[in-house]
Amino acid sequence: MAFAPRFIDGKVFGQDLGKIVCVGRNYARHARELGNEVPTSPILFIKPASSAVDLSKPIDPVRTADGVHYEAELALLIGKRVSRASPSAACEAIVGMGLALDLTHRDVQDELKAKGHPWERAKGFDGACPLTPFVPVKGRFIDWSDLRFSFDINGELCQRGHTAQMLFPVDRLLSEISHSFTLEPGDVVLTGTPEGVGRLPRGARLTLAIDDWLFLDTSSV
Numbered sequence: 001m002a003f004a005p006r007f008i009d010g011k012v013f014g015q016d017l018g019k020i021v022c023v024g025r026n027y028a029r030h031a032r033e034l035g036n037e038v039p040t041s042p043i044l045f046i047k048p049a050s051s052a053v054d055l056s057k058p059i060d061p062v063r064t065a066d067g068v069h070y071e072a073e074l075a076l077l078i079g080k081r082v083s084r085a086s087p088s089a090a091c092e093a094i095v096g097m098g099l100a101l102d103l104t105h106r107d108v109q110d111e112l113k114a115k116g117h118p119w120e121r122a123k124g125f126d127g128a129c130p131l132t133p134f135v136p137v138k139g140r141f142i143d144w145s146d147l148r149f150s151f152d153i154n155g156e157l158c159q160r161g162h163t164a165q166m167l168f169p170v171d172r173l174l175s176e177i178s179h180s181f182t183l184e185p186g187d188v189v190l191t192g193t194p195e196g197v198g199r200l201p202r203g204a205r206l207t208l209a210i211d212d213w214l215f216l217d218t219s220s221v
């Protein structure tokens with residue numbers, strides 16, 4: 001079933017969710033915690049629309065031997081077509097911001113990486129992209145380089161991100177993406193995860209927040 005992005009006031013965005021463009025290693029400390037080099041240009045990959053689920057409902061961490069790992073990330077909802085755009089023009093296409101968990105089968109990803117294969121089986125499976133409702137940004141001043149977000153499990157802080165620490169800041173990242181993939185209304189961009197990734201437990205209380213903009217208490221089954 002198609003996934004329709006929603007805003008925090010309950011309004012549904014007019015288009016179904018499209019592709020989800022993600023960036024790997026956009027925070028230096030996270031790159032290092034997984035033993036990766038810090039990249040000189042964004043490492044991009046795409047999750048299909050079929051991987052999206054609503055994070056305001058309990059999420060299923062998927063039953064596999066190793067389970068799934070979470071990566072909490074700032075998510076941007078795109079409201080108009082962006083192709084080969086400048087950083088400032090690309091930013092104007094953002095209509096919502098929220099948080100996503102870029103769920104990853106880390107053991108599968110490690111195997112794929114070792115073989116030099118694409119990551120889709122590790123990151124594009126059904127349910128691999130839980131998304132919060134989006135904060136509408138039209139008519140609001142948002143400083144994209146000064147947003148703080150957090151992810152807590154059972155009341156314990158697991159990840160804390162500050163967009164000032166991104167290797168490729170929001171405007172540059174969107175511009176760079178738009179030179180490879182045209183972004184369409186309903187597409188979502190995940191901007192990378194800070195350090196603190198780990199295994200997502202079952203039956204846990206999950207809390208996600210962006211400054212004073214967004215607060216969501218949810219759970220895993």
Ligand code: ZN
Binds near residue numbers: 023
């Ligand atoms: Zn990620």
